[in-house]
Amino acid sequence: MGIEWRESLAIGVDAIDNQHKELLLRFDKLLNACQAGKGIEELKTLMAFLEEYVITHFSDEEGLQRQHRYPDYESHHAEHLYFIDQIKKLKNETEEEGVSTHHVIEANNMLLKWLLNHISKVDKKLGAFIKSGTP
Numbered sequence: 001m002g003i004e005w006r007e008s009l010a011i012g013v014d015a016i017d018n019q020h021k022e023l024l025l026r027f028d029k030l031l032n033a034c035q036a037g038k039g040i041e042e043l044k045t046l047m048a049f050l051e052e053y054v055i056t057h058f059s060d061e062e063g064l065q066r067q068h069r070y071p072d073y074e075s076h077h078a079e080h081l082y083f084i085d086q087i088k089k090l091k092n093e094t095e096e097e098g099v100s101t102h103h104v105i106e107a108n109n110m111l112l113k114w115l116l117n118h119i120s121k122v123d124k125k126l127g128a129f130i131k132s133g134t135p
């Protein structure tokens, strides 16, 4: 079990691809920790990391969109807000209830699934748009 970045996820913008690689590396750490029975500890680390990293990453992506006058900016931005909201919800839950296995599973399933889907569809569309405008 584990998750690896693969070439098919590349959107063709190095700075963004590198950030995606980092994100997947962190989720991979969580998956490996789960196998080792250390998922709960690692989820705390991941949540703390995501809270900051995702804000930087999304604002880099959105900056690029503004720079290229990307027509789908609003809907893309809305997707980012949704993800940030999911992280906040999970964080609040874990703070109120304490981190438990079901939070780890939720992070694995929901966050990772969203991320892979977002990169392979929404971010790739952005990458294609940027490339099409490059002479």
Ligand SMILES: [Fe+2]
Residues within 6 Å of the ligand: 061, 076, 080, 118, 122, 123
């Ligand atoms: Fe995005």
